[in-house]
Amino acid sequence: MSTATSPSSWTAIKGFKLPQVPLDVEGYTAAPEGLQLEQVHVYVRHGERTPVGVRLSSSPANIPSHWILCHTAHRFQSAVSSFLGPSGAELSPQIQDRERQHRLKFDEVLHTRKLVERQDGTVVEGECLLGELTDLGRQTTYHFGQNLRRLYVERLGFMPDTLSHKNTVYFRSTNMPRTMESLQQVIHGLYPNHKCQPEALAPLLIRNGKDENLIGNTYACKRLEMLQIGFAKAAAEAYNKTLEPLDKKLSKYIDGNPIRVDGKPRASGIMDTIRASKAHGIKIPPEFEDKKIIDSIEQAVVSEWFGGYKTEEVRRLGMGRLLSSLTTKMERKASKGASEPLKLLVHSTHDTAIAALCQTLDVFDDKWPAFTASLSFELFKQVGSVVAKPETKSSAEQASRGFPQNILAHLSGNSTNSGHYIRLRYQNKSLPLPLCAAEGDHLPGYPEFCTFAAFQRRVKELTPKDFNQECLPEGRS
Template identity: 25%
Template sequence: MRVAIAAVVAAAAGAVAAAPGPNPDSAFEVDVAHYRYDDSAYDYCYAEYPSAQTYAPVADAQLELVQAVVRHGDRTPVNYIAPRAGDEPWACDAVENTYLHAAGEPAQNTTGAFRQVIAVPEWNRQFGFENQIWRGSCEEGELTDRGKSQHHALGSQLRQVYVDKLKYLPAELSSTDAVYLRTTHIWRTKNSAESFLAGLWPRRSIAPDTAIPLHTYPKRIETMYGNYDACPRLNSLLSEITATDGYQRFLKDQGPLMARLAHTFGVSGSHWEGSWDGYFDALHARKCHGMKLPCAPSQNGTATAECATADDVAQVARNANYEWAYKYRDGPQAGVLTRLTIGSFVGTLRDQLQARIAGKTGALKLALYSGHDSTVWPLLAVLGADNHSTLWPPYTSNLVFELWKKQDGRRVVRVIFNGQTLRLSESAKWCDMDACPVDTFFARINQFIPTDIAGECAATS
């Protein structure tokens, strides 16, 4: 499959100067530059948050549980491009009130607070390694100071809704029984959760009985994103999907742009072939900070005029959005791919809701799951979100599931995405996301929950 994809990109290299044009055989319903994604009000850099001013509770009902699945905040790129002269530094200096304690001992502050500092030493430039990492205080893929502020703001907004307006969550967290917290093993999701909770309960002490347990799964059994090591069938499914005529037409149509940007970025290899993920990340991380877009490496010390443009950023976004939708929602085998990517985590959410209905969750009121775009996006595909809602999840995207009990005993689930009731596609309006009967909700998501994930992941067809 990689050979086929590479051939498409290589064949396009001779036409890198040509702008992508209409292709009547394209997989897109209209000209690829204007296919049906309304991104006029879309901002990848900032997600919208729920607002106490516009939020209204479900009528004649009592709130029983809130599950918040969030994407981490603003971060540095995870797809590395060698820095260019004049690049601005990345800042990740904010203090993190993190502490350690020995296993088996009380969760108390025995080591003192610390903050992580990424140091780029002065000798780095002297000995010629300056082109191996950018300037500043950040690692690749690290939460920036802006990302921490975004999650603090999100937590503050939810405090206005669930503490101040609804009186659902306690104003002060005297016991952690009301909160369940889980993140992936990656630091940016941990730091995002920490910042979120600092906004939700800003005066929380570090006393032992208020230390919130932070649950993570080992990387090898993680379920909050596609686990390709544990589930090898994901690789074969992706190969099948990208080999389809529709996806190959899409690659051919946009091949000239991909080839030109690969040259501009100075990148090559399978990671940069056949997918727009890396290009989207490299461009948008810089765009969100107002940084200069990448230019081609200098030749013999002479600067080049070949640079990525704002139009490139917009088209890469369209391509990346189409790619994700094709793979996880619209294309052949999309349902199976989504099931094996996020289905086990969907099962976690369902089981927690069912446990609350059965009265088995004790004092639990809020479950916070801090993950990635690859957590939020497949969940949106499971729910059948419309094209606007399935634009690439912005930093700090927040998908909230609320369980309400009506006065007559019936239970409903409300789904809120980035401050608004989730909108479904015309072909998938299976329920009212403002108050979906819980049995209808479970019937929908059960289709995506594997009963034998290990067996399904090992299957070849």
């Protein structure tokens, strides 16, 4: 079986046509004078990984079955306590504190390596598991963290140079190795050890499966699972015909099978392998370099996975809880101001979450999110007058997406609204939200700055009143 090995040019991540769009610090558009940044919520897809399944491995495609791209990821260390005593619940607070000090004193560090064993017992140094974050993925997520630092610490001065209070940051990941490892890299790029006081080390938070809201949680919501299956079937019915013309060019790469939304392998699986291969500089069949072919497959796959998020019920069950949690934290910051220390929240998640959020807010570009694709919600407080600027026709149309809007109303001289605003940024672009396109629902002259009140109203509509009840197979009554 063919094997993927690490290209030497990875040392500087140069020479690759990487599909991701790195966080652009220099091109970041600062808020107009009169707005003060208060809180930032970042959602970032994990870094480059291996495909989640073996596909296109036979001739003539010859995509590697084994990816030897995980050398760094398999070297790790952990603390191992050399003292095993009674459980904390059996001890008084004073004794618990003494035992903690004892353990800190005698803890040892265990150095170990993780190696992948194949079915035949073969072990190759640096081989990746399916779906595992690669060395390149660790590098790009570390670089993402560095860019967060360059933007919010060095350029804007929003965050301190040295982290001294852990309550100013919040880090959370889904319970997947690739997202957890990605977040570790992001944190290290944002606040490396010498820029973080020991007592300020913030925990990496993870939720149990039933409580997870960083993805559309079909595990915890049977109704959402049923709806998603239904939309996947609908996508197959709608797009399989459009994929038929590709069979003559692509079937030879998938053992003669037709390429279909619900095929074997599924169209989404083929895209997964192609995108992962391309990101790592692995040669792919020339047909998959053809933009028309890729666009046709992507359109079908995006409909299969995210078409449901055009409906209110899927939006509520899939992203409602996440958006509700976001606004709750922003509400606390808006009401308490400086007495609420939390300023930067970084969430490590998946392409499915990034696309679902965009679709739910009607700003999805119908493109599968790249590795390290990021979405940020910035909360601003108005602290002075903001000079309104005329909205161009294109910006007004982008904001309204069919919603009525009186452009002339935004040409007044100054705004003295003392409220709060949210700006959504995706892949280095500020995206005006259709939900706040109407007059009075965004900062005059700046359609990308949505009033927090308008955002709250929409999120309230999207938040399930009783998640468990609505997640029953029959849905809410």
